[in-house]
Amino acid sequence: MRISKTSSSLIWILLFYIVLNFSNCYITNQLGLTKEKSDNNDLLILAALAGLNSDYVWDLPPGFPVPRVPAENPMSQSKVNLGRHLFYERKLSQDESKACASCHFQNLAFSDGRSVPAGITGQVHPRNSQHLSNVAYNTRLTWNNPNMINLEVQSRVPLFGTSPIELGLSGESYLGKLKSDPTYVDLFNQAFGGGEASINEQSVRFALASFQRTMISGYSPFDDYQNGNRSAISASAARGSNFFNGEIAECFHCHGGFNFTDTSLHSGQSNAEVFYHNNGTHTVAYYNGLGDIHKEGLKEVTGISSDQGKFRAPSLRNVGLTFPYMHDGSIMCDDGNNPKITSGKTNEDCARDALGKVIDQYTNGGVAPVHTSVDTSLIRSFAIQPQEKQDLINFLLSLTDQRFINDSRFSNPR
Numbered sequence: 001m002r003i004s005k006t007s008s009s010l011i012w013i014l015l016f017y018i019v020l021n022f023s024n025c026y027i028t029n030q031l032g033l034t035k036e037k038s039d040n041n042d043l044l045i046l047a048a049l050a051g052l053n054s055d056y057v058w059d060l061p062p063g064f065p066v067p068r069v070p071a072e073n074p075m076s077q078s079k080v081n082l083g084r085h086l087f088y089e090r091k092l093s094q095d096e097s098k099a100c101a102s103c104h105f106q107n108l109a110f111s112d113g114r115s116v117p118a119g120i121t122g123q124v125h126p127r128n129s130q131h132l133s134n135v136a137y138n139t140r141l142t143w144n145n146p147n148m149i150n151l152e153v154q155s156r157v158p159l160f161g162t163s164p165i166e167l168g169l170s171g172e173s174y175l176g177k178l179k180s181d182p183t184y185v186d187l188f189n190q191a192f193g194g195g196e197a198s199i200n201e202q203s204v205r206f207a208l209a210s211f212q213r214t215m216i217s218g219y220s221p222f223d224d225y226q227n228g229n230r231s232a233i234s235a236s237a238a239r240g241s242n243f244f245n246g247e248i249a250e251c252f253h254c255h256g257g258f259n260f261t262d263t264s265l266h267s268g269q270s271n272a273e274v275f276y277h278n279n280g281t282h283t284v285a286y287y288n289g290l291g292d293i294h295k296e297g298l299k300e301v302t303g304i305s306s307d308q309g310k311f312r313a314p315s316l317r318n319v320g321l322t323f324p325y326m327h328d329g330s331i332m333c334d335d336g337n338n339p340k341i342t343s344g345k346t347n348e349d350c351a352r353d354a355l356g357k358v359i360d361q362y363t364n365g366g367v368a369p370v371h372t373s374v375d376t377s378l379i380r381s382f383a384i385q386p387q388e389k390q391d392l393i394n395f396l397l398s399l400t401d402q403r404f405i406n407d408s409r410f411s412n413p414r
């Protein structure tokens with residue numbers, strides 16, 4: 001589906017405004033919405049205007065909604081091109097040793113295969129590197145920070161953050177390095193105009209955001225199946241999908257919708273949906289014993305004690321590639337990096353093994369003893385037959401999108 005947003009007619013904008021206001025009131029009245037309402041209509045109008053004024057043509061999988069784009073950073077192909085270069089650019093680290101891509105590998109759906117990564121100084125990050133498939137739709141970014149409202153804001157953390165140091169940039173020397181490279185002078189000029197002056201901190205972040213918004217994954221065998229090709233996945237995977245969406249496993253409550261997460265946002269929605277859950281990975285024993293502020297989840301940011309151990313439910317797209325799992329990378333297969341070494345394992349063997357452990361954690365109702373912030377109506381032990389477990393794993397593996405991980409538009413341009 002190709003959607004062009006070239007129309008800038010005032011009539012359309014007014015119509016949009018009316019429909020938006022109507023649907024907003026309607027939904028709120030009908031459902032007595034308790035969901036967090038974190039955006040207001042004015043911002044939406046601005047976003048819509050930016051979308052309409054942009055000549056950017058989205059290349060979206062069938063049925064996918066158009067991502068929401070901040071008004072101040074409308075999409076353009078030239079920004080996407082620049083952002084792609086910057087994503088792979090080691091000059092964006094203080095010692096030129098790492099780039100964004102050092103922790104986000106395309107062949108792993110932009111995760112990195114490690115439990116937790118290290119930045120340029122070797123300092124270890126307290127959390128697992130997230131995959132970036134469909135990151136454009138995430139209402140909030142990172143595992144647990146509700147202040148990370150968009151990609152333009154988020155990239156400040158890896159670029160300049162000190163707790164932990166990731167790319168470790170300080171001062172403006174990195175801008176000097178970009179300015180002395182004629183390729184970048186040209187790319188920035190095409191994206192933002194204004195020659196060398198356009199090479200600044202904000203345009204770096206904006207271009208990175210535009211590129212990442214194009215990382216859209218929607219061509220997995222399961223998508224193909226949902227679009228009518230009944231032979232795209234095995235009978236086992238199809239049964240697994242039913243189990244995932246049923247009231248025994250309850251998975252869909254937190255990993256539902258087209259992006260397999262309950263925290264997503266796109267242009268067809270009027271309100272941002274923001275949810276954090278403790279899925280039982282974070283235990284009372286852990287909290288009382290080793291209490292590490294970086295692993296407190298949402299509470300680290302809000303300071304509210306009932307937010308202890310709550311994290312954003314990750315999108316399960318490409319989950320067959322994104323192990324080790326959970327915010328701390330605590331669920332992994334038995335492979336060469338683990339104590340129980342089993343040689344000759346393929347990526348799929350490892351994914352099956354690790355996903356089996358994830359399912360075991362859920363069927364046990366979380367890691368005992370569970371913390372009080374666990375919603376025990378959804379996270380509680382349940383019985384699963386060996387065949388049902390295999391079905392669920394086969395379903396989760398059918399979310400791997402080969403086209404996404406091989407798409408040359410996302411690869412290193414140099």
Ligand code: HEC
Nearest residue numbers: 100103117118119125127128129130141142143155158166
């Ligand atoms: C040292 C490894 C490392 C580097 C380098 C790195 N990241 Fe990450 N990335 C992570 C980790 C770890 C997380 C999870 C952060 C958290 O929860 O606090 C993450 C999270 C993200 C997210 C949030 C994804 C989501 O679904 O919420 C985005 C977007 C992102 N990184 C983009 C980037 C960009 C852009 C760069 C380069 C400017 C970059 N990363 C560099 C490790 C890294």
Ligand code: HEC
Nearest residue numbers: 249250251254277279281311312313314325326327362378
């Ligand atoms: C109450 C909400 C909730 C329910 C129900 C739930 N999950 Fe999760 N899921 C989460 C959260 C939150 C995380 C991240 C937890 C963390 O990082 O500590 C997660 C993480 C995962 C991960 C790891 C993904 C990654 O990239 O690290 C997988 C796989 C997963 N869930 C599968 C399932 C399956 C299968 C079910 C049903 C048996 C299920 N979930 C039910 C909330 C939920």
